[in-house]
Structure formats: C-alpha cells, structure tokens
Amino acid sequence: MLIQPEELSVRQMYAYMVGMITPRPIAWVSTIGPTGVTNLAPFSFFNGVSAKPAALCFSAVNNRDGSPKDTIRNIEATGQFVVNVVPAELVEVMNQTSFEYPPDQSEIDSIGIEVVPSQLVRPPRVKASPIQIECQLIQVVKVGEGPAAGNLVVGQILLAHVDDAVLNPAGEIDPSLVDAVGRMGAADYCWTRQTFARPRPESA
Numbered sequence: 001m002l003i004q005p006e007e008l009s010v011r012q013m014y015a016y017m018v019g020m021i022t023p024r025p026i027a028w029v030s031t032i033g034p035t036g037v038t039n040l041a042p043f044s045f046f047n048g049v050s051a052k053p054a055a056l057c058f059s060a061v062n063n064r065d066g067s068p069k070d071t072i073r074n075i076e077a078t079g080q081f082v083v084n085v086v087p088a089e090l091v092e093v094m095n096q097t098s099f100e101y102p103p104d105q106s107e108i109d110s111i112g113i114e115v116v117p118s119q120l121v122r123p124p125r126v127k128a129s130p131i132q133i134e135c136q137l138i139q140v141v142k143v144g145e146g147p148a149a150g151n152l153v154v155g156q157i158l159l160a161h162v163d164d165a166v167l168n169p170a171g172e173i174d175p176s177l178v179d180a181v182g183r184m185g186a187a188d189y190c191w192t193r194q195t196f197a198r199p200r201p202e203s204a
C-alpha cells in the first residue's frame with residue numbers, strides 16, 4: 001500500500017500517521033494563561049531535541065476552526081510550560097484532560113487534579129507524576145497554517161523533578177519504576193513493562 005497525503009482527507013492522513021509513528025511518549029503539558037487560568041493537556045507528538053542546551057519538543061495541531069489550542073496560546077503568551085510524565089495509573093485522568101474545555105475553564109480545577117508549585121516557572125506540576133520537567137520556550141515552529149497545522153514547541157529544560165522512588169541504587173531513572181505509558185494508533189496505548197537492553201556496537 002502507498003500512502004499519499006494529497007489524496008487523503010486530514011482525518012485519514014492523521015489516522016495513518018498515528019499508526020505509522022509508534023510508540024509515542026506522552027507529554028502531559030501544564031501551562032497558565034495570561035489571566036491566570038491553568039491548563040493541562042496531553043500531547044504524543046513529543047520527543048527530546050538536544051542535550052546542550054537540554055531541550056525537548058512537542059507539537060499541538062490547530063483546532064478544526066484553525067485556531068491554536070489553549071496550550072499554544074498560553075505558551076506563546078507566557079513562554080513557560082511543564083511536561084509531566086504519565087505513569088499507567090494516571091492514564092484515565094490524563095485522558096480526561098484531553099477533553100476540549102473552553103479557554104477560561106481549567107482542566108486542573110474542573111477535574112480536581114492535585115498540583116504543586118514549580119520552582120522556576122509559573123505553571124504548576126502534577127503532583128502524582130513521577131517526573132515533572134520545567135521548561136522555558138525557545139521557539140514555536142509553525143508548520144503550515146489553518147486547521148490541523150502544526151505548532152512545534154521547542155523548550156529548554158530548566159529543572160526536572162524526579163521522584164526518588166523511580167531511581168535505581170545507582171541513581172539512574174528505572175523505567176520499570178516510572179511505568180510510563182505510550183500512545184499507539186487509534187485509541188490504543190502501550191505499557192513500557194517489557195524492556196530489553198542492547199548496548200551500542202563498539203565496531204562496524
């Protein structure tokens with residue numbers, strides 16, 4: 001089968017993309033708007049960018065009417081966000097935050113999610129998340145325009161809070177203790193409970 005984006009509707013192409021690019025980590029992004037309304041939403045177009053500066057990225061596509069999502073509006077207004085990692089036990093509440101609440105309604109307050117203040121940025125952190133990453137905006141790269149166009153947010157990691165409970169005796173982050181979930185195609189998720197190691201080759 002060949003997939004040619006020009007021959008497909010946005011919905012069809014999106015469905016193929018989320019099936020092609022798997023598994024995807026999930027950034028559960030907290031922001032705060034100019035009037036102080038907090039916002040929390042998941043994004044699986046998410047990954048690392050560089051180690052120096054320590055930077056990550058995620059992409060929020062525009063709404064069906066072509067307007068940017070609240071997360072993008074808030075980040076463009078304030079330059080700050082927090083990425084919270086999603087362990088399996090938080091999947092239901094994370095999914096609930098993907099409901100499109102109006103901009104003046106906080107997912108955090110509406111659902112009753114416990115948050116704690118960040119140290120270097122104004123958006124709060126999700127208390128139950130084992131890894132919370134405070135970020136400062138570097139750049140929003142606009143990819144296209146109108147409905148479903150991308151807003152690739154590149155952010156510098158200012159400070160990461162890692163729960164000591166997910167560290168191994170060597171002080172490294174143990175994925176089996178984080179128990180992060182990933183996003184697959186359609187409405188599917190995956191666990192990260194079966195891992196394997198392959199050291200990088202030392203010669204060709």
Ligand SMILES: Cc1cc2nc3c(=O)[nH]c(=O)nc-3n(C[C@H](O)[C@H](O)[C@H](O)COP(=O)(O)O)c2cc1C
Pocket residue numbers: 026039040041042043044045046059060061062069070071072094095097098099100101183
């Ligand atoms: C697991 C999951 C992953 C998602 N990933 C993305 C994504 O990568 N980009 C995107 O634009 N929307 C994504 N969404 C949908 C947004 O979370 C949803 O549109 C949300 O309402 C946006 O919130 P906001 O308008 O408050 O920013 C995802 C939803 C779920 C449940």
